[in-house]
Amino acid sequence: xxxxxxxxxxxxxxxxxxxxxxxxxxxxxxxxxxxxxxxxxxxxxxxxxxxxxxxxxxxxxxxxxxxxxxxxxxxxxxxxxxxxxxxxxxxxxxxxxxxxxxxxxxxxxxxxxxxxxxxxxxxxxxxxxxxxxxxxxxxxxxxxxxxxxxxxxxxxxxxxxxxxxxxxxxxxxxxxxxxxxxxxxxxxxxxxxxxxxxxxxxxxxxxxxxxxxxxxxxxxxxxxxxxxxxxxxxxxxxxxxxxxxxxxxxxxxxxxxxxxxxxxxxxxxxxxxxxxxxxxxxxxxxxxxxxxxxxxxxxxxxxxxxxxxxxxxxxxxxxxxxxxxxxxxxxxxxxxxxxxxxxxxxxxxxxxxxxxxxxxxxxxxxxxxxxxxxxxxxxxxxxxxxxxxxxxxxxxxxxxxxxxxxxxxxxxxxxxxxxxxxxxxxxxxxxxxxxxxxxxxxxxxxxxxxxxxx
Amino acid sequence: xxxxxxxxxxxxxxxxxxxxxxxxxxxxxxxxxxxxxxxxxxxxxxxxxxxxxxxxxxxxxxxxxxxxxxxxxxxxxxxxxxxxxxxxxxxxxxx
Numbered sequence: 001x002x003x004x005x006x007x008x009x010x011x012x013x014x015x016x017x018x019x020x021x022x023x024x025x026x027x028x029x030x031x032x033x034x035x036x037x038x039x040x041x042x043x044x045x046x047x048x049x050x051x052x053x054x055x056x057x058x059x060x061x062x063x064x065x066x067x068x069x070x071x072x073x074x075x076x077x078x079x080x081x082x083x084x085x086x087x088x089x090x091x092x093x094x095x096x097x098x099x100x101x102x103x104x105x106x107x108x109x110x111x112x113x114x115x116x117x118x119x120x121x122x123x124x125x126x127x128x129x130x131x132x133x134x135x136x137x138x139x140x141x142x143x144x145x146x147x148x149x150x151x152x153x154x155x156x157x158x159x160x161x162x163x164x165x166x167x168x169x170x171x172x173x174x175x176x177x178x179x180x181x182x183x184x185x186x187x188x189x190x191x192x193x194x195x196x197x198x199x200x201x202x203x204x205x206x207x208x209x210x211x212x213x214x215x216x217x218x219x220x221x222x223x224x225x226x227x228x229x230x231x232x233x234x235x236x237x238x239x240x241x242x243x244x245x246x247x248x249x250x251x252x253x254x255x256x257x258x259x260x261x262x263x264x265x266x267x268x269x270x271x272x273x274x275x276x277x278x279x280x281x282x283x284x285x286x287x288x289x290x291x292x293x294x295x296x297x298x299x300x301x302x303x304x305x306x307x308x309x310x311x312x313x314x315x316x317x318x319x320x321x322x323x324x325x326x327x328x329x330x331x332x333x334x335x336x337x338x339x340x341x342x343x344x345x346x347x348x349x350x351x352x353x354x355x356x357x358x359x360x361x362x363x364x365x366x367x368x369x370x371x372x373x374x375x376x377x378x379x380x381x382x383x384x385x386x387x388x389x390x391x392x393x394x395x396x397x398x399x400x401x402x403x404x405x406x407x408x409x410x411x412x413x414x415x416x417x418x419x420x421x422x423x424x425x426x427x428x429x430x431x432x433x434x435x436x437x438x439x440x441x442x443x444x445x446x447x448x449x450x451x452x453x454x
Numbered sequence: 455x456x457x458x459x460x461x462x463x464x465x466x467x468x469x470x471x472x473x474x475x476x477x478x479x480x481x482x483x484x485x486x487x488x489x490x491x492x493x494x495x496x497x498x499x500x501x502x503x504x505x506x507x508x509x510x511x512x513x514x515x516x517x518x519x520x521x522x523x524x525x526x527x528x529x530x531x532x533x534x535x536x537x538x539x540x541x542x543x544x545x546x547x548x549x
Contacts, residue, residue: 001491001507002540003463007547008505012465012536066518069538254545 011251015070018223019286020252022259023279024074025061026114026199026216028206028272029053031080039093042086043100050077050104050113053213053269058109060266064259072259073281074421077105078204078216079115082131089126091134095141098134102142112187114204116147121156121192122444135169139184140176146202152192152390154397158445160387166190167382171406174375178408181416185405186338186370190386192393192400197328199275203366203401214272215264216329219256220279222288224248225316229294241295242315249276249319257324275329276320277365278312280340282423288312288333289342300335300343301352309333310363330399332365338418338425339370348426354385355431362392367401372416372425375408382406384435387445395448460511461490461540464524468533470502478506478535481527486512487520502533507540 014020034045058075065072086097098116105113116138118128135147149166152158170185177184189203196207199216228248229241253276264271280288289300295308313333321327335357337343346352354371361367367389386402393400407416410427417424466478475494482489487510494504510520521537528535
């Protein structure tokens, strides 16, 4: 036969037992032709374009999923940053547009739309100000629209006024969505050096350099990587472990590339890129933390976790880059706390702390992701946590992000529960040492030097 | 290329029983799906595993319809059946 029994059964096992899947098929849509100073007209044009471009997304994705027997978990849309499309410095305009996007998303059956996005790494325009002012209401009153704010870049440095402002916005959103454990905060990502072709939510937006529309695919298979390492046994050295990760990443990436190309072909749009990130879900076995455990760490967060994660992240890229000519997006291992069963257990046991997570984010994508902290944490401390994470991104010329939930009325020992893909998160301890004066200085931390690096 | 696009891999795994291959082959034949290659084994003395490569170019059924017919034919047995376009295996296992 063209394929051996073992090859076929390996693929079947990856899908059925190890939960190999296409995590998201995200249709990027440019909104530059929808700009209009009349908010109602602008909202109407955006709504019409989403409905027109995205009408067949769910149906075609299902067709391709059936053909290859490969589950596609999420169908999503990413949009041009809304702050570049709505040319009105009025919060009410952004609220109107956001609701139009939200209802359009529901109509075509996508669960998230990314692009309530502002780029303020160097400073805010009057439009950015209005858009951010409307953000708490938008995130509290819409279901599908996800927000992101770019606060830092290697070339611009860190906008500390922006960090402080966003920490207060986060507290406001947490308050407004307190009845649902602050779920509004799970739909907001703060970035340093974001990518413009990220298919993953909540941080996806469709950048200004992209084409009219494109299919962006996020593959996932932490379970398949873990299985490959289990087969290797405990005696294999780390070079062999890296090799096994590479080979598995290659196969996962090939599956993703095939599906992405086919869906793009079916929809008549270009295939943008494949994001070869290992993205966990709360489901048993679909965990990045468990890969670290299989490598030999009792729990993620144990000493050695940063080294193990660096190797995992690097091996995934090396295997994936050979498998696809269209690699883009974030492409790395995700370590969100709430969305990964092993990370949840480690956080509950106190094995992993915010400080250790911060160290781990210097070697993987993406950042402090889905971290729940006590609701009483001050805006100044949250701003300082954000600034630290932005600094890791700036200095290392990589994407970092913060998605943090100050859970109103909750303390260490409590949990927040979002359900579904967002999972649950134990409240993690935050340092009680004050950063107030540093944060209140405001201004901008200059761009870090890119030579003399030691 | 067009010919290859119509190739499917049928996988049947589960509890062994008499006549599984016969039932699968009957359904495929009745629906004009031509078997190109077939491989069947009993793993660890108890698990039935069959992989089969076939051409559905002459069949009027869609891939999910073929899956449904096959499932129906072995519904009384403890087996799982998967039908996939062979291109997936080409992509994952061949450079």
